[in-house]
Amino acid sequence: MASESALPTDKSSGVGDAGFQTEKILALAIAHFIHDVYSSFLAPLLPLLIEKLSMSLTQAGFLSTIMQIPALLNPYIGLLADRASVRYFVILAPAMTAVPMSLIGMAPSYGVLLILLFITGISVSVFHVPSPVMVADLSAARKGRGMSFYMTGGELARTVGPLVAVAAVSLFGLEDFYPVMIFGMLSSVWLYFKFRRVPVKQVSSTRKLSIPQTWRSLRHVLLPLTAILITRGFMHASLTAFLPTYIKMETGNLWLAGIALTLFEAAGVAGVLTAGSVSDGFGRRKTLLASLLGAPLFLFLFALTGGWLRVAALLVVGFTLLSTTPVMLALVQENARHSPAAANGLFMMISFIARSAVVVVVGFIADRIGLNATYLISAAMGLVGIPFVVMLPKK
Incomplete structure (x- = not known):
């Protein structure tokens, strides 16, 4: 394994910068930004697609669902990534997402549109499951900081992506x-030349865990999360x-x-940009505790x-509530020694199921007691x- 692991794994550096490969981590953050810009095209273009294909609102709502269904396969995508070089998944994903999302306007029928979005969903999982593993390897002891950089790219894409989609349709x-x-x-080509000579650490061949084994080895982390x-x-x-409503x-x-x-x-x-780095020195649990105490109180x-x-309260809620993701990603990677990508896949699948179920419950509550009271209940939860x-x- 010595020839495969050019990345630093020295834990003795504490929370110092030794081994933190800033240039390559920023490259992954930029790739995350470019990738997620494309995956955010659907929402702003949905009104035009509804008009073109004469869709009902129910059909339109199902488009988002079909795009997220591949998230249920995240643990198995992670398992596959653990048995191959994770960098090839990450290198190919921006192109794999860009092509179908750039073709949704050409879809001649609802069925073709569903196929394009399902392919996109697979590509989204292929990128998001193994890429945090690469970030963790490149971050050495500063995994929180690396996850902050990486997640900032995705958060910025949510803001810029709809603007890019609208501008492109307005122009063409x-x-x-x-x-x-x-x-x-071009992003995939750039990533290839950026990472082709970086042998990202692979899982030891002496112990490759199955999905159930990965769950059992990490349940002390995944159950609380x-x-x-x-x-x-x-x-x-x-x-x-x-919130807009x-x-x-x-x-x-x-x-x-x-x-x-x-x-x-x-x-x-x-x-997101702050919390991961803070958690490297302050501690993961303490950072999560501060965020999960501050967000409800200010809500x-x-x-x-x-x-x-x-x-002012809304700004603090946004800062504290959304800052938890890089800290949780760092926690998962620190405790996933044998199957890091599969572990991240499990975490992302759980996150998807929890998010999808809770938003329905929140809407149900809001229909009956109003949004203001719903915010109070959400803060209490x-x-x-x-x-x-x-x-x-603790560690």
């Missing part, structure tokens, strides 16, 4: 904007899915509704106040997650 038209796929293809993802999910769903109902101003979501996401970018403040105080942080391993 819905059926003719496919040339934008070139940037994703599952509870945290569910309780945190109430706050996340109520804000990301319903809530502000529009409160103010009657659609412009303010859009600004509110932008501020929330922008604060989240700052949180209470957001729901119960108005004016600039509400704006966030506090329920705090005891599970204590159950996580």
